[in-house]
Amino acid sequence: MSIAITTQIICFTVLSSVVIIGALGVVLLESIVYSAFLLGGVFMSVAGLYLLLNASFVAAAQVLVYVGAVNVLIIFAIMLVNKKEDLKPVNAIKSRRIISTSICLTLLSLLIRVDLTQVWNLSNPQDSIGEESTIRIGEHLFSDYLLPFEVASVLLLMAMIGAIVLARRDVMSKDISTGLPVDQELIEKTSEPLLTNKN
Protein backbone atom coordinates (compact mmCIF):
# COMPACT_ATOMS: atom_id res chain seq x y z
CA MET A 1 0.00 0.00 0.00
CA SER A 2 1.46 3.34 -0.97
CA ILE A 3 1.75 6.27 1.41
CA ALA A 4 -0.87 8.30 -0.46
CA ILE A 5 -3.52 5.59 -0.09
CA THR A 6 -2.71 5.12 3.61
CA THR A 7 -3.07 8.84 4.24
CA GLN A 8 -6.36 8.81 2.39
CA ILE A 9 -7.71 5.93 4.46
CA ILE A 10 -6.66 7.59 7.73
CA CYS A 11 -8.28 10.88 6.67
CA PHE A 12 -11.46 9.12 5.60
CA THR A 13 -11.72 7.21 8.88
CA VAL A 14 -11.18 10.30 11.01
CA LEU A 15 -13.57 12.47 8.96
CA SER A 16 -16.37 9.93 8.79
CA SER A 17 -16.16 9.14 12.50
CA VAL A 18 -16.30 12.89 13.26
CA VAL A 19 -19.36 13.19 11.01
CA ILE A 20 -21.18 10.29 12.68
CA ILE A 21 -20.27 11.09 16.29
CA GLY A 22 -20.84 14.81 15.75
CA ALA A 23 -24.23 14.23 14.15
CA LEU A 24 -25.25 11.99 17.06
CA GLY A 25 -24.09 14.73 19.42
CA VAL A 26 -26.19 17.33 17.58
CA VAL A 27 -29.30 15.22 18.11
CA LEU A 28 -28.66 13.79 21.56
CA LEU A 29 -27.00 16.61 23.54
CA GLU A 30 -29.24 18.53 25.93
CA SER A 31 -27.48 21.89 25.49
CA ILE A 32 -28.65 23.59 22.32
CA VAL A 33 -25.46 25.70 22.10
CA TYR A 34 -23.26 22.60 21.99
CA SER A 35 -25.55 21.12 19.36
CA ALA A 36 -25.15 24.20 17.19
CA PHE A 37 -21.36 24.22 17.46
CA LEU A 38 -21.18 20.47 16.80
CA LEU A 39 -23.31 21.03 13.70
CA GLY A 40 -20.57 23.33 12.46
CA GLY A 41 -18.03 20.57 13.06
CA VAL A 42 -20.16 18.11 11.11
CA PHE A 43 -20.41 20.55 8.18
CA MET A 44 -16.64 21.01 8.23
CA SER A 45 -16.01 17.26 8.16
CA VAL A 46 -18.40 16.85 5.26
CA ALA A 47 -16.35 19.51 3.45
CA GLY A 48 -13.27 17.41 4.27
CA LEU A 49 -14.94 14.37 2.69
CA TYR A 50 -15.60 16.42 -0.47
CA LEU A 51 -11.91 17.36 -0.50
CA LEU A 52 -10.98 13.67 -0.35
CA LEU A 53 -13.16 13.16 -3.41
CA ASN A 54 -11.17 15.84 -5.31
CA ALA A 55 -14.19 18.17 -5.31
CA SER A 56 -12.38 21.17 -3.86
CA PHE A 57 -14.84 23.75 -5.19
CA VAL A 58 -17.80 21.93 -3.64
CA ALA A 59 -15.84 21.65 -0.39
CA ALA A 60 -15.13 25.38 -0.27
CA ALA A 61 -18.74 26.16 -1.17
CA GLN A 62 -19.87 23.84 1.61
CA VAL A 63 -17.71 25.71 4.12
CA LEU A 64 -18.82 29.11 2.85
CA VAL A 65 -22.55 28.37 2.73
CA TYR A 66 -23.13 25.89 5.54
CA VAL A 67 -20.48 26.86 8.08
CA GLY A 68 -20.05 30.54 7.24
CA ALA A 69 -23.69 31.42 6.67
CA VAL A 70 -26.17 28.80 7.89
CA ASN A 71 -24.38 27.72 11.04
CA VAL A 72 -23.34 31.26 12.02
CA LEU A 73 -26.98 32.37 11.68
CA ILE A 74 -28.16 29.43 13.80
CA ILE A 75 -25.65 30.26 16.53
CA PHE A 76 -26.51 33.94 16.25
CA ALA A 77 -30.19 33.22 16.74
CA ILE A 78 -29.50 30.93 19.71
CA MET A 79 -27.34 33.53 21.39
CA LEU A 80 -29.83 36.34 20.92
CA VAL A 81 -32.69 34.38 22.47
CA ASN A 82 -30.71 32.23 24.87
CA LYS A 83 -32.81 32.16 28.02
CA LYS A 84 -32.25 29.64 30.75
CA GLU A 85 -35.80 28.34 31.21
CA ASP A 86 -37.17 24.95 32.10
CA LEU A 87 -38.97 23.50 29.12
CA LYS A 88 -42.40 21.96 29.62
CA PRO A 89 -42.45 18.17 29.31
CA VAL A 90 -43.92 17.11 26.00
CA ASN A 91 -46.96 14.81 25.93
CA ALA A 92 -46.48 11.22 24.89
CA ILE A 93 -42.75 11.57 24.54
CA LYS A 94 -42.27 7.82 24.26
CA SER A 95 -44.49 7.25 21.23
CA ARG A 96 -43.00 10.34 19.55
CA ARG A 97 -39.54 8.93 20.01
CA ILE A 98 -40.57 5.57 18.61
CA ILE A 99 -42.13 7.17 15.53
CA SER A 100 -39.13 9.39 14.81
CA THR A 101 -36.71 6.49 15.33
CA SER A 102 -38.62 4.30 12.91
CA ILE A 103 -38.70 7.09 10.28
CA CYS A 104 -34.95 7.59 10.66
CA LEU A 105 -34.29 3.86 10.42
CA THR A 106 -36.35 3.66 7.22
CA LEU A 107 -34.34 6.50 5.72
CA LEU A 108 -31.14 4.79 6.79
CA SER A 109 -32.15 1.52 5.16
CA LEU A 110 -33.01 3.40 1.98
CA LEU A 111 -29.56 5.02 1.97
CA ILE A 112 -27.86 1.68 2.61
CA ARG A 113 -29.79 0.15 -0.28
CA VAL A 114 -28.70 3.00 -2.58
CA ASP A 115 -25.13 2.53 -1.42
CA LEU A 116 -25.19 -1.19 -2.15
CA THR A 117 -26.94 -1.07 -5.52
CA GLN A 118 -25.20 1.94 -7.05
CA VAL A 119 -22.07 1.25 -9.08
CA TRP A 120 -19.60 3.76 -7.66
CA ASN A 121 -16.52 2.99 -9.74
CA LEU A 122 -15.97 5.16 -12.78
CA SER A 123 -15.85 2.97 -15.85
CA ASN A 124 -13.02 5.12 -17.17
CA PRO A 125 -10.70 6.78 -14.59
CA GLN A 126 -9.91 9.47 -17.18
CA ASP A 127 -13.46 10.78 -16.78
CA SER A 128 -12.74 12.27 -13.34
CA ILE A 129 -12.66 16.03 -13.75
CA GLY A 130 -10.92 17.21 -10.56
CA GLU A 131 -9.95 20.86 -10.88
CA GLU A 132 -12.14 21.23 -13.97
CA SER A 133 -15.21 20.84 -11.77
CA THR A 134 -15.58 24.59 -11.17
CA ILE A 135 -16.04 25.19 -14.89
CA ARG A 136 -18.34 22.19 -15.25
CA ILE A 137 -20.58 23.35 -12.35
CA GLY A 138 -20.80 26.81 -13.90
CA GLU A 139 -21.80 25.39 -17.28
CA HIS A 140 -24.52 23.26 -15.72
CA LEU A 141 -25.86 26.16 -13.63
CA PHE A 142 -26.31 28.25 -16.77
CA SER A 143 -27.76 25.53 -18.99
CA ASP A 144 -29.79 22.54 -17.79
CA TYR A 145 -29.94 23.58 -14.11
CA LEU A 146 -30.85 27.21 -14.83
CA LEU A 147 -34.53 26.88 -13.87
CA PRO A 148 -33.96 25.10 -10.51
CA PHE A 149 -31.26 27.65 -9.71
CA GLU A 150 -33.55 30.60 -10.39
CA VAL A 151 -36.47 28.99 -8.56
CA ALA A 152 -34.22 28.48 -5.53
CA SER A 153 -33.27 32.15 -5.57
CA VAL A 154 -36.95 33.19 -5.74
CA LEU A 155 -37.63 30.88 -2.78
CA LEU A 156 -34.85 32.54 -0.79
CA LEU A 157 -36.22 35.97 -1.70
CA MET A 158 -39.66 34.98 -0.43
CA ALA A 159 -38.18 33.70 2.83
CA MET A 160 -36.24 36.93 3.23
CA ILE A 161 -39.30 39.14 2.68
CA GLY A 162 -41.20 37.00 5.17
CA ALA A 163 -38.46 37.40 7.73
CA ILE A 164 -38.41 41.17 7.26
CA VAL A 165 -42.18 41.39 7.68
CA LEU A 166 -42.00 39.29 10.86
CA ALA A 167 -39.12 41.29 12.27
CA ARG A 168 -40.60 44.72 11.46
CA ARG A 169 -44.20 44.46 12.58
CA ASP A 170 -44.45 48.25 12.71
CA VAL A 171 -44.78 48.36 8.91
CA MET A 172 -48.26 46.90 9.29
CA SER A 173 -51.07 49.01 10.66
CA LYS A 174 -53.36 46.06 11.39
CA ASP A 175 -52.73 42.90 13.37
CA ILE A 176 -52.96 39.91 11.04
CA SER A 177 -54.79 37.55 13.40
CA THR A 178 -57.21 39.90 15.18
CA GLY A 179 -57.68 42.63 12.58
CA LEU A 180 -57.34 45.34 15.24
CA PRO A 181 -55.13 48.37 14.68
CA VAL A 182 -51.63 47.74 15.98
CA ASP A 183 -50.48 49.73 18.99
CA GLN A 184 -47.03 50.84 17.87
CA GLU A 185 -45.89 51.77 21.37
CA LEU A 186 -46.79 48.33 22.70
CA ILE A 187 -44.48 46.72 20.16
CA GLU A 188 -41.67 48.98 21.28
CA LYS A 189 -42.30 48.11 24.93
CA THR A 190 -42.68 44.37 24.56
CA SER A 191 -39.43 43.93 22.71
CA GLU A 192 -37.38 42.80 25.68
CA PRO A 193 -33.90 44.18 26.19
CA LEU A 194 -31.10 41.81 25.30
CA LEU A 195 -29.52 39.70 28.04
CA THR A 196 -32.06 40.32 30.80
CA ASN A 197 -31.60 36.83 32.19
CA LYS A 198 -27.86 36.59 31.71
CA ASN A 199 -25.94 36.84 34.95
Add this chain to the structure above:
Amino acid sequence: MEYGLDLEYSFNEILKGFGLSSEIAHIIWLPLPMLLVLVAAVVGVLVTVWLERKISAAAQQRIGPEYAGALGVLQPIADGLKLLVKEDIIPAKADGILFTAGPILVLVPVILSWLIVPFGQNLLISNVGIGIFLWIALSSIQPIGLLMSGYASNNKYSLLGGLRAAAQSISYEIPLALSVLAIVLMTNSLSTVDIVNQQSGAGILSWNIWRQPVGFIVFWICALAECERLPFDLPEAEEELVAGYQTEYAGMKFALFYLGSYINLILSALLVSILYLGGWGFPIPVELIAKFFNLPINSPLIQVFTASIGIVMTVLKAYLLVFIAILLRWTTPRVRIDQLLDLGWKFLLPISLANLLITAGLKLAFPQFFGG
Protein backbone atom coordinates in the same frame (compact mmCIF):
# COMPACT_ATOMS: atom_id res chain seq x y z
CA MET B 1 4.88 31.95 -18.49
CA GLU B 2 6.53 28.79 -17.14
CA TYR B 3 9.63 30.35 -15.71
CA GLY B 4 11.03 30.82 -12.24
CA LEU B 5 12.61 28.60 -9.69
CA ASP B 6 11.06 25.26 -8.90
CA LEU B 7 12.58 24.52 -5.51
CA GLU B 8 10.46 21.42 -4.94
CA TYR B 9 11.75 19.77 -8.09
CA SER B 10 15.40 20.54 -7.32
CA PHE B 11 15.01 19.41 -3.69
CA ASN B 12 13.45 16.12 -4.78
CA GLU B 13 16.25 15.61 -7.30
CA ILE B 14 18.87 16.08 -4.58
CA LEU B 15 17.13 13.60 -2.27
CA LYS B 16 16.79 11.11 -5.09
CA GLY B 17 20.53 11.50 -5.54
CA PHE B 18 20.86 10.07 -2.02
CA GLY B 19 18.90 7.02 -3.12
CA LEU B 20 15.49 7.91 -1.61
CA SER B 21 12.27 7.11 -3.41
CA SER B 22 10.30 10.04 -4.81
CA GLU B 23 7.45 9.44 -2.35
CA ILE B 24 9.72 9.75 0.70
CA ALA B 25 11.36 12.81 -0.84
CA HIS B 26 7.90 14.33 -1.25
CA ILE B 27 7.04 13.62 2.40
CA ILE B 28 10.29 15.21 3.59
CA TRP B 29 9.57 18.21 1.35
CA LEU B 30 5.95 18.75 2.47
CA PRO B 31 6.50 20.32 5.93
CA LEU B 32 9.31 22.63 4.78
CA PRO B 33 7.30 25.31 2.93
CA MET B 34 4.59 25.17 5.61
CA LEU B 35 7.12 25.79 8.38
CA LEU B 36 8.77 28.52 6.37
CA VAL B 37 5.47 30.34 5.79
CA LEU B 38 4.47 29.92 9.44
CA VAL B 39 7.77 31.43 10.56
CA ALA B 40 7.38 34.21 7.98
CA ALA B 41 3.87 34.94 9.29
CA VAL B 42 5.04 35.12 12.92
CA VAL B 43 8.04 37.30 12.06
CA GLY B 44 5.67 39.47 10.03
CA VAL B 45 3.52 39.87 13.15
CA LEU B 46 6.54 40.90 15.23
CA VAL B 47 7.49 43.50 12.63
CA THR B 48 3.91 44.78 12.43
CA VAL B 49 3.62 45.08 16.21
CA TRP B 50 6.86 47.07 16.29
CA LEU B 51 5.64 49.26 13.42
CA GLU B 52 2.34 49.81 15.17
CA ARG B 53 4.08 50.95 18.35
CA LYS B 54 6.52 53.20 16.51
CA ILE B 55 4.01 54.73 14.10
CA SER B 56 1.42 55.30 16.82
CA ALA B 57 4.15 57.01 18.85
CA ALA B 58 5.09 59.20 15.90
CA ALA B 59 1.43 60.05 15.26
CA GLN B 60 1.10 61.19 18.88
CA GLN B 61 4.51 62.88 19.01
CA ARG B 62 5.98 60.34 21.42
CA ILE B 63 9.16 58.27 21.01
CA GLY B 64 7.70 54.81 21.50
CA PRO B 65 9.73 51.74 22.50
CA GLU B 66 13.31 52.81 22.87
CA TYR B 67 15.44 50.65 25.17
CA ALA B 68 14.70 47.06 24.05
CA GLY B 69 17.24 46.72 21.26
CA ALA B 70 18.10 49.41 18.73
CA LEU B 71 15.00 51.62 18.23
CA GLY B 72 13.08 49.14 20.38
CA VAL B 73 13.01 46.36 17.79
CA LEU B 74 13.05 43.70 20.54
CA GLN B 75 9.90 45.12 22.18
CA PRO B 76 7.46 42.77 20.37
CA ILE B 77 9.56 39.78 21.43
CA ALA B 78 9.36 40.98 25.01
CA ASP B 79 5.58 41.34 24.61
CA GLY B 80 5.35 37.83 23.22
CA LEU B 81 7.47 36.33 26.01
CA LYS B 82 5.32 38.07 28.60
CA LEU B 83 2.16 36.53 27.13
CA LEU B 84 3.87 33.14 26.89
CA VAL B 85 4.73 32.89 30.60
CA LYS B 86 1.55 34.52 31.90
CA GLU B 87 -0.86 32.39 33.91
CA ASP B 88 -3.55 30.79 31.78
CA ILE B 89 -6.85 31.61 33.49
CA ILE B 90 -10.23 30.11 32.74
CA PRO B 91 -12.92 32.02 34.65
CA ALA B 92 -14.78 29.89 37.22
CA LYS B 93 -18.20 30.23 35.62
CA ALA B 94 -16.97 30.04 32.02
CA ASP B 95 -17.51 27.08 29.73
CA GLY B 96 -14.02 25.54 29.69
CA ILE B 97 -14.19 23.61 26.41
CA LEU B 98 -15.72 26.36 24.29
CA PHE B 99 -13.53 28.95 26.03
CA THR B 100 -10.42 27.08 24.84
CA ALA B 101 -11.73 26.18 21.40
CA GLY B 102 -12.77 29.76 20.53
CA PRO B 103 -9.29 31.30 20.05
CA ILE B 104 -8.12 28.22 18.14
CA LEU B 105 -11.04 28.51 15.72
CA VAL B 106 -10.15 32.15 15.20
CA LEU B 107 -6.46 31.55 14.51
CA VAL B 108 -6.41 28.32 12.46
CA PRO B 109 -8.42 29.51 9.41
CA VAL B 110 -6.24 32.62 9.18
CA ILE B 111 -3.05 30.57 9.15
CA LEU B 112 -4.54 28.05 6.70
CA SER B 113 -5.28 30.91 4.29
CA TRP B 114 -1.52 31.47 3.86
CA LEU B 115 -1.67 28.33 1.71
CA ILE B 116 -2.56 30.41 -1.33
CA VAL B 117 -0.32 33.47 -0.87
CA PRO B 118 2.23 33.43 -3.70
CA PHE B 119 5.63 35.14 -3.37
CA GLY B 120 6.70 34.10 -6.88
CA GLN B 121 5.73 31.86 -9.77
CA ASN B 122 6.48 28.70 -7.78
CA LEU B 123 6.98 30.24 -4.34
CA LEU B 124 3.75 29.27 -2.63
CA ILE B 125 2.70 26.26 -0.60
CA SER B 126 0.08 25.01 -2.99
CA ASN B 127 -1.32 26.40 -6.22
CA VAL B 128 -4.79 25.01 -5.56
CA GLY B 129 -7.31 25.48 -8.33
CA ILE B 130 -9.89 27.21 -6.14
CA GLY B 131 -7.23 29.68 -4.95
CA ILE B 132 -8.79 32.89 -3.72
CA PHE B 133 -12.14 31.18 -3.08
CA LEU B 134 -10.43 29.07 -0.43
CA TRP B 135 -9.55 32.25 1.45
CA ILE B 136 -13.13 33.55 1.26
CA ALA B 137 -14.46 30.22 2.50
CA LEU B 138 -11.92 29.96 5.33
CA SER B 139 -12.45 33.51 6.53
CA SER B 140 -16.14 32.70 6.97
CA ILE B 141 -15.26 30.22 9.75
CA GLN B 142 -13.84 32.94 11.99
CA PRO B 143 -17.19 34.36 13.22
CA ILE B 144 -17.98 30.97 14.78
CA GLY B 145 -14.83 31.18 16.89
CA LEU B 146 -15.69 34.74 17.91
CA LEU B 147 -19.26 33.80 18.86
CA MET B 148 -17.92 30.76 20.73
CA SER B 149 -15.46 32.73 22.83
CA GLY B 150 -18.00 35.50 23.40
CA TYR B 151 -20.56 33.01 24.65
CA ALA B 152 -18.20 30.82 26.67
CA SER B 153 -16.76 33.75 28.64
CA ASN B 154 -20.11 34.13 30.44
CA ASN B 155 -19.76 37.89 30.47
CA LYS B 156 -22.16 40.39 28.93
CA TYR B 157 -19.40 42.47 27.35
CA SER B 158 -17.88 39.37 25.79
CA LEU B 159 -21.21 38.21 24.39
CA LEU B 160 -21.99 41.64 22.96
CA GLY B 161 -18.51 41.86 21.48
CA GLY B 162 -18.79 38.41 19.94
CA LEU B 163 -22.20 39.19 18.44
CA ARG B 164 -20.93 42.48 17.04
CA ALA B 165 -17.85 40.80 15.58
CA ALA B 166 -19.92 38.12 13.87
CA ALA B 167 -22.45 40.65 12.53
CA GLN B 168 -19.66 42.83 11.17
CA SER B 169 -17.81 39.89 9.69
CA ILE B 170 -20.79 38.46 7.81
CA SER B 171 -21.96 41.82 6.49
CA TYR B 172 -18.58 42.80 5.07
CA GLU B 173 -17.86 39.38 3.58
CA ILE B 174 -20.42 39.96 0.81
CA PRO B 175 -18.96 43.14 -0.78
CA LEU B 176 -15.50 41.60 -0.26
CA ALA B 177 -16.44 38.46 -2.19
CA LEU B 178 -18.16 40.51 -4.90
CA SER B 179 -15.09 42.66 -5.51
CA VAL B 180 -12.92 39.52 -5.66
CA LEU B 181 -15.43 38.11 -8.15
CA ALA B 182 -14.84 41.08 -10.47
CA ILE B 183 -11.10 40.28 -10.47
CA VAL B 184 -11.80 36.59 -11.08
CA LEU B 185 -14.04 37.57 -13.99
CA MET B 186 -11.11 39.41 -15.56
CA THR B 187 -8.64 36.59 -14.91
CA ASN B 188 -10.83 33.63 -15.92
CA SER B 189 -9.27 31.76 -13.01
CA LEU B 190 -9.52 31.55 -9.23
CA SER B 191 -5.84 30.75 -8.79
CA THR B 192 -3.76 33.49 -7.17
CA VAL B 193 -0.80 32.73 -9.45
CA ASP B 194 -2.97 33.28 -12.54
CA ILE B 195 -4.33 36.49 -11.04
CA VAL B 196 -0.80 37.87 -10.66
CA ASN B 197 0.31 36.65 -14.09
CA GLN B 198 -2.68 38.36 -15.68
CA GLN B 199 -1.36 41.68 -14.31
CA SER B 200 2.25 41.16 -15.33
CA GLY B 201 1.98 42.27 -18.96
CA ALA B 202 3.17 45.89 -18.82
CA GLY B 203 4.48 46.34 -15.30
CA ILE B 204 2.76 48.96 -13.18
CA LEU B 205 0.42 49.98 -16.02
CA SER B 206 -1.28 46.60 -16.16
CA TRP B 207 -1.98 46.29 -12.43
CA ASN B 208 -5.59 45.69 -11.55
CA ILE B 209 -5.82 48.87 -9.49
CA TRP B 210 -6.19 50.92 -12.70
CA ARG B 211 -8.89 48.65 -14.07
CA GLN B 212 -10.68 48.08 -10.76
CA PRO B 213 -10.30 51.30 -8.75
CA VAL B 214 -13.74 50.94 -7.14
CA GLY B 215 -13.13 47.28 -6.38
CA PHE B 216 -9.80 48.17 -4.80
CA ILE B 217 -11.34 50.68 -2.40
CA VAL B 218 -14.28 48.42 -1.53
CA PHE B 219 -11.94 45.49 -0.94
CA TRP B 220 -9.64 47.52 1.27
CA ILE B 221 -12.50 48.89 3.40
CA CYS B 222 -13.96 45.40 3.77
CA ALA B 223 -10.58 43.89 4.57
CA LEU B 224 -10.10 46.45 7.35
CA ALA B 225 -13.56 45.63 8.67
CA GLU B 226 -12.82 41.91 8.58
CA CYS B 227 -9.60 42.50 10.52
CA GLU B 228 -11.51 44.60 13.06
CA ARG B 229 -9.11 47.47 12.65
CA LEU B 230 -10.07 51.01 13.47
CA PRO B 231 -12.28 52.66 12.19
CA PHE B 232 -14.14 49.35 12.39
CA ASP B 233 -12.98 47.97 15.76
CA LEU B 234 -16.43 48.00 17.37
CA PRO B 235 -16.22 44.40 18.63
CA GLU B 236 -13.49 45.48 21.04
CA ALA B 237 -14.46 49.12 21.54
CA GLU B 238 -12.72 49.89 24.83
CA GLU B 239 -15.07 52.66 25.96
CA GLU B 240 -18.19 50.55 25.52
CA LEU B 241 -17.29 46.89 25.81
CA VAL B 242 -14.04 46.74 27.88
CA ALA B 243 -12.35 44.54 25.27
CA GLY B 244 -15.26 42.77 23.61
CA TYR B 245 -14.93 39.03 23.22
CA GLN B 246 -11.34 39.17 24.54
CA THR B 247 -12.34 40.57 27.93
CA GLU B 248 -11.95 37.36 29.95
CA TYR B 249 -8.89 36.07 28.12
CA ALA B 250 -5.34 36.14 29.45
CA GLY B 251 -1.98 34.60 28.71
CA MET B 252 -1.56 32.35 25.70
CA LYS B 253 -5.25 32.29 24.77
CA PHE B 254 -5.25 36.08 24.52
CA ALA B 255 -2.02 35.82 22.54
CA LEU B 256 -3.82 33.61 20.02
CA PHE B 257 -6.40 36.38 19.42
CA TYR B 258 -3.62 38.95 19.22
CA LEU B 259 -1.60 36.85 16.79
CA GLY B 260 -4.71 36.04 14.77
CA SER B 261 -5.67 39.68 14.32
CA TYR B 262 -2.18 40.72 13.21
CA ILE B 263 -1.67 37.71 10.92
CA ASN B 264 -5.06 38.52 9.42
CA LEU B 265 -3.99 42.13 8.83
CA ILE B 266 -0.79 41.05 7.05
CA LEU B 267 -2.71 38.44 5.07
CA SER B 268 -5.26 41.03 3.95
CA ALA B 269 -2.47 43.41 2.93
CA LEU B 270 -0.76 40.60 0.99
CA LEU B 271 -4.01 39.73 -0.76
CA VAL B 272 -4.68 43.35 -1.70
CA SER B 273 -1.21 43.49 -3.21
CA ILE B 274 -1.81 40.22 -5.06
CA LEU B 275 -5.27 41.11 -6.32
CA TYR B 276 -4.74 44.77 -7.19
CA LEU B 277 -1.05 45.71 -7.07
CA GLY B 278 0.53 43.08 -9.26
CA GLY B 279 1.71 40.67 -6.54
CA TRP B 280 5.37 39.84 -6.98
CA GLY B 281 5.67 41.96 -10.16
CA PHE B 282 8.26 44.74 -10.32
CA PRO B 283 6.82 48.11 -11.55
CA ILE B 284 8.89 47.64 -14.72
CA PRO B 285 8.73 44.07 -16.05
CA VAL B 286 11.89 42.15 -15.13
CA GLU B 287 12.03 40.60 -18.63
CA LEU B 288 12.31 44.09 -20.14
CA ILE B 289 15.21 44.98 -17.85
CA ALA B 290 16.95 41.70 -18.64
CA LYS B 291 16.46 42.29 -22.35
CA PHE B 292 17.77 45.86 -22.01
CA PHE B 293 21.02 44.61 -20.44
CA ASN B 294 21.12 41.67 -22.83
CA LEU B 295 20.95 39.10 -20.03
CA PRO B 296 19.56 35.61 -20.63
CA ILE B 297 16.31 35.31 -18.61
CA ASN B 298 16.78 31.60 -17.95
CA SER B 299 20.28 31.67 -16.44
CA PRO B 300 20.34 30.50 -12.79
CA LEU B 301 21.73 33.79 -11.42
CA ILE B 302 19.02 35.89 -13.06
CA GLN B 303 16.43 33.39 -11.85
CA VAL B 304 17.56 33.76 -8.23
CA PHE B 305 17.66 37.53 -8.68
CA THR B 306 14.11 37.75 -10.08
CA ALA B 307 12.81 35.43 -7.37
CA SER B 308 14.31 37.61 -4.62
CA ILE B 309 12.95 40.75 -6.29
CA GLY B 310 9.54 39.03 -6.35
CA ILE B 311 9.63 38.30 -2.61
CA VAL B 312 10.85 41.81 -1.80
CA MET B 313 8.15 43.41 -3.98
CA THR B 314 5.35 41.33 -2.43
CA VAL B 315 6.46 42.11 1.11
CA LEU B 316 7.11 45.77 0.30
CA LYS B 317 3.64 46.28 -1.18
CA ALA B 318 2.04 44.45 1.73
CA TYR B 319 3.88 46.52 4.32
CA LEU B 320 2.98 49.74 2.53
CA LEU B 321 -0.65 48.75 2.99
CA VAL B 322 0.00 47.76 6.62
CA PHE B 323 1.49 51.22 7.12
CA ILE B 324 -1.66 52.83 5.72
CA ALA B 325 -3.79 50.61 7.98
CA ILE B 326 -1.78 51.65 11.06
CA LEU B 327 -1.93 55.32 10.09
CA LEU B 328 -5.71 54.99 9.64
CA ARG B 329 -6.00 53.42 13.07
CA TRP B 330 -4.31 56.32 14.79
CA THR B 331 -5.99 59.12 12.84
CA THR B 332 -9.64 58.13 12.37
CA PRO B 333 -12.45 57.92 14.94
CA ARG B 334 -14.52 54.78 15.35
CA VAL B 335 -17.84 54.47 13.50
CA ARG B 336 -21.06 53.58 15.35
CA ILE B 337 -22.63 50.15 14.87
CA ASP B 338 -25.54 51.53 12.84
CA GLN B 339 -23.16 53.54 10.65
CA LEU B 340 -21.06 50.41 10.18
CA LEU B 341 -24.02 48.31 9.04
CA ASP B 342 -25.34 51.17 6.88
CA LEU B 343 -21.97 51.48 5.18
CA GLY B 344 -21.77 47.74 4.56
CA TRP B 345 -25.30 47.01 3.35
CA LYS B 346 -26.51 50.29 1.83
CA PHE B 347 -23.29 51.61 0.29
CA LEU B 348 -20.60 48.97 -0.28
CA LEU B 349 -22.94 46.17 -1.35
CA PRO B 350 -24.71 48.11 -4.16
CA ILE B 351 -21.42 49.65 -5.26
CA SER B 352 -19.66 46.31 -5.48
CA LEU B 353 -22.63 44.79 -7.33
CA ALA B 354 -22.55 47.67 -9.83
CA ASN B 355 -18.77 47.23 -10.12
CA LEU B 356 -19.26 43.56 -10.94
CA LEU B 357 -21.88 44.32 -13.60
CA ILE B 358 -19.77 47.08 -15.17
CA THR B 359 -16.73 44.80 -15.20
CA ALA B 360 -18.74 42.11 -16.97
CA GLY B 361 -19.96 44.67 -19.51
CA LEU B 362 -16.48 46.07 -20.10
CA LYS B 363 -15.14 42.55 -20.50
CA LEU B 364 -17.62 41.97 -23.31
CA ALA B 365 -16.90 45.38 -24.89
CA PHE B 366 -13.08 45.48 -24.56
CA PRO B 367 -11.90 41.87 -24.20
CA GLN B 368 -8.25 42.82 -24.77
CA PHE B 369 -8.17 45.11 -21.72
CA PHE B 370 -10.46 43.26 -19.35
CA GLY B 371 -9.52 39.66 -20.00
CA GLY B 372 -10.98 37.69 -22.90
